[in-house]
Amino acid sequence: MKNIHEILQHHFGYKAFRLNQQEVIENVLAKKDSIVLMPTGGGKSLCYQVPALALDGLTVVVSPLIALMKDQVDALRLSGVGAAFLNSTQSSFEQATITQQIRDNELKLLYVAPERLIGPNGMFSFLKQINVSLFAIDEAHCISHWGHDFRPEYVELGQLKKEFPLVPLIALTATADKLTKKDIIDKLALVSFSVFENSFNRPNISYFIQPKKNHFEALIQYIKQHKEDSGIIYCLSRASTESLAEKLQQQGFDAAAYHYHAGLERNLREKRQENFLRDDLKIIVATIAFGMGINKSNVRYVVHADLPKNIEGYYQETGRAGRDGLPSEAILFYSNADVFKLKSFAKIDGNLAQSNIMLKKLDQMAALCETAMCRRKYLLNYFDEAAPDYCGNCDTCLSEKEKTDHTIEAQKLLSAVSRLNQRFGLNYVIDFLRGSSTCKPEHQPLKTYSIGKDISKERWKAMAKELLQLQYLQQSDGEYPVLQLNEKSMQILKGELTVMLTKSASTSIQPAQQQYAIQEDVHEDLLRILKATRYQLANEENVPAFQIFSDATLVELSTYLPLTNTDLAKISGFGDIKLAKYGNSFLDAILDYCVANELATKINSKIPKRQRKAAADEKTTDTKMASLQLFKQGKPVAEIAAIRNFSAGTIEGHLAHFVFTGQVDINEIVPKEKMQTIINAVEKNGNLIETGPVKQLLGETYSYGEIKAVISFMRRMKEG
Numbered sequence: 001m002k003n004i005h006e007i008l009q010h011h012f013g014y015k016a017f018r019l020n021q022q023e024v025i026e027n028v029l030a031k032k033d034s035i036v037l038m039p040t041g042g043g044k045s046l047c048y049q050v051p052a053l054a055l056d057g058l059t060v061v062v063s064p065l066i067a068l069m070k071d072q073v074d075a076l077r078l079s080g081v082g083a084a085f086l087n088s089t090q091s092s093f094e095q096a097t098i099t100q101q102i103r104d105n106e107l108k109l110l111y112v113a114p115e116r117l118i119g120p121n122g123m124f125s126f127l128k129q130i131n132v133s134l135f136a137i138d139e140a141h142c143i144s145h146w147g148h149d150f151r152p153e154y155v156e157l158g159q160l161k162k163e164f165p166l167v168p169l170i171a172l173t174a175t176a177d178k179l180t181k182k183d184i185i186d187k188l189a190l191v192s193f194s195v196f197e198n199s200f201n202r203p204n205i206s207y208f209i210q211p212k213k214n215h216f217e218a219l220i221q222y223i224k225q226h227k228e229d230s231g232i233i234y235c236l237s238r239a240s241t242e243s244l245a246e247k248l249q250q251q252g253f254d255a256a257a258y259h260y261h262a263g264l265e266r267n268l269r270e271k272r273q274e275n276f277l278r279d280d281l282k283i284i285v286a287t288i289a290f291g292m293g294i295n296k297s298n299v300r301y302v303v304h305a306d307l308p309k310n311i312e313g314y315y316q317e318t319g320r321a322g323r324d325g326l327p328s329e330a331i332l333f334y335s336n337a338d339v340f341k342l343k344s345f346a347k348i349d350g351n352l353a354q355s356n357i358m359l360k361k362l363d364q365m366a367a368l369c370e371t372a373m374c375r376r377k378y379l380l381n382y383f384d385e386a387a388p389d390y391c392g393n394c395d396t397c398l399s400e401k402e403k404t405d406h407t408i409e410a411q412k413l414l415s416a417v418s419r420l421n422q423r424f425g426l427n428y429v430i431d432f433l434r435g436s437s438t439c440k441p442e443h444q445p446l447k448t449y450s451i452g453k454d455i456s457k458e459r460w461k462a463m464a465k466e467l468l469q470l471q472y473l474q475q476s477d478g479e480y481p482v483l484q485l486n487e488k489s490m491q492i493l494k495g496e497l498t499v500m501l502t503k504s505a506s507t508s509i510q511p512a513q514q515q516y517a518i519q520e521d522v523h524e525d526l527l528r529i530l531k532a533t534r535y536q537l538a539n540e541e542n543v544p545a546f547q548i549f550s551d552a553t554l555v556e557l558s559t560y561l562p563l564t565n566t567d568l569a570k571i572s573g574f575g576d577i578k579l580a581k582y583g584n585s586f587l588d589a590i591l592d593y594c595v596a597n598e599l600a601t602k603i604n605s606k607i608p609k610r611q612r613k614a615a616a617d618e619k620t621t622d623t624k625m626a627s628l629q630l631f632k633q634g635k636p637v638a639e640i641a642a643i644r645n646f647s648a649g650t651i652e653g654h655l656a657h658f659v660f661t662g663q664v665d666i667n668e669i670v671p672k673e674k675m676q677t678i679i680n681a682v683e684k685n686g687n688l689i690e691t692g693p694v695k696q697l698l699g700e701t702y703s704y705g706e707i708k709a710v711i712s713f714m715r716r717m718k719e720g
């Protein structure tokens with residue numbers, strides 16, 4: 001079995017695993033089943049892609065959408081991994097070719113939709129003839145009717161464990177509450193398994209929710225401040241996506257609508273998606289159908305012009321922002337009218353139970369918008385995760401609403417609920433408190449009737465909602481929820497608990513004013529140049545730009561200014577394949593920029609962001625040492641490169657390092673007759689940093705590796 005750290009570095013360019021990726025991978029490699037809950041952007045797919053490469057045989061990945069499969073397969077191929085997908089859009093010849101590739105052991109990963117895998121024309125008999133190493137089920141929440149995205153064809157996946165009891169299975173999702181999680185386990189018929197849960201928190205996303213009033217102006221204002229950025233704006237209906245896109249175009253913005261509709265034909269839809277992926281189109285105005293298959297890492301903002309139907313949807317859609325880990329924003333415009341409109345959609349004919357689930361989810365969505373507590377805390381609590389009261393990165397935390405003692409009001413409200421035997425809803429309880437004549441005659445003589453008439457209906461509502469969110473009071477499920485008391489309510493009624501509530505709920509929320517600061521020391525001009533370089537490479541390869549490198553990688557490059565291949569290897573995202581393929585293009589651009597601006601590299605100030613720094617450093621040294629050992633055995637660079645599956649440039653970089661430390665004699669790498677010419681050229685160029693201009697002076701007969709080694713040698717002489 002191959003080393004998982006080497007796979008990670010070689011194919012994906014990361015120095016260390018994140019979150020609990022490594023534990024998950026080790027569990028998979030031990031042939032055990034795993035349930036993985038990991039936030040979007042947390043590196044879910046590596047949890048099965050790395051084992052796929054470590055294990056002998058084929059990993060079958062079940063994925064709900066064709067676009068998603070294509071995206072993943074393209075990205076894997078760029079990283080030098082044999083991957084393919086099978087689906088109905090392919091000709092029978094294409095499908096036969098892929099089947100043959102599988103038989104010839106040329107593929108490590110195969111992506112399929114559940115309906116292609118299972119059923120009368122399924123693949124079970126074929127898969128039984130070959131060596132399947134792992135089943136990975138992506139977007140596993142689709143299997144549960146408790147989830148927001150239930151897909152009946154996913155339920156059939158329960159057969160996998162019966163048909164292939166010895167093949168390990170991994171199910172992954174980024175959105176699942178407690179019920180959904182349990183349902184995934186039941187439906188997949190897992191017996192012995194481990195659950196790996198990560199925090200759902202997306203710390204780089206700022207949440208802003210504001211009333212839907214003059215929201216078009218607010219939106220324009222916001223986009224103006226983010227002209228260079230990619231963003232997605234979600235609307236509820238196709239008609240509103242089209243009218244909003246048109247309005248934005250009239251204002252001079254680079255926007256287009258996207259939705260599934262016969263009126264927007266497939267070619268045009270695909271073209272828009274492609275343009276957006278490639279940064280040729282800045283803004284997509286979409287129905288929620290958009291984005292499921294989109295894995296664009298540099299979406300900087302997601303706006304909801306209309307209310308999403310549930311928290312899962314909202315979290316998944318906002319989660320499309322900032323997958324590269326850079327600061328990003330989620331903005332939602334909220335109105336009660338939207339809640340009302342969505343209530344009618346939430347009802348499913350002839351299925352009361354399912355309707356009630358959907359209605360409850362809608363209520364919880366509305367409650368997020370009305371909450372006076374930290375939005376992030378609310379969201380995380382929704383996914384059964386504890387969170388601090390203050391995140392400092394959402395509108396409620398940033399608006400610093402003042403809280404005061406409202407124990408008396410809370411007691412009035414709770415005793416009203418009690419007097420009414422916990423059998424009435426919010427509106428009736430408030431009418432009762434305010435002494436409305438519409439209350440039932442038998443209620444009017446009760447003691448608490450009209451004890452709250454000095455406070456407006458709106459204010460009572462706001463306080464009640466805050467009490468609900470603080471869980472000082474609860475509400476039953478279903479279409480007509482009633483208020484109910486809980487343990488905390490009893491404590492308040494007995495005077496054992498002080499209730500602090502927001503002074504006034506009518507605080508208006510401004511959209512984020514601050515431009516996101518990417519990183520303090522980033523050279524913005526260089527970043528623009530590197531984006532252009534990436535754009536060009538992407539066009540040559542015919543893939544989206546972010547698949548070449550994420551924005552985060554470019555930000556690191558423009559911050560730490562790596563000038564050699566060795567430096568580049570320290571940048572996240574530069575695996576060996578990509579280093580060999582694209583390294584020089586980026587090095588050239590960075591060198592030119594550093595020369596023009598008289599800058600030196602800052603690579604030594606780069607502190608590995610990933611955890612396990614020690615392990616990572618050790619590993620870098622290990623890989624260099626491995627090259628050194630082979631070199632000491634008398635093998636030429638080209639042979640070492642072939643043995644280690646690295647480029648010759650990388651090996652030369654490794655060896656240059658040991659020239660500097662003195663473990664390798666310069667003459668072992670560079671012939672004596674070449675030495676002086678290289679030294680002359682380096683001196684002519686005037687610094688001990690750049691290799692590019694020296695190479696230009698010297699021409700074809702001198703390699704980058706030789707130049708690098710001589711520069712290391714000269715540095716050693718100078719410093720030693």
Ligand SMILES: [Zn+2]
Nearest residue numbers: 374391394397
């Ligand atoms: Zn907050």
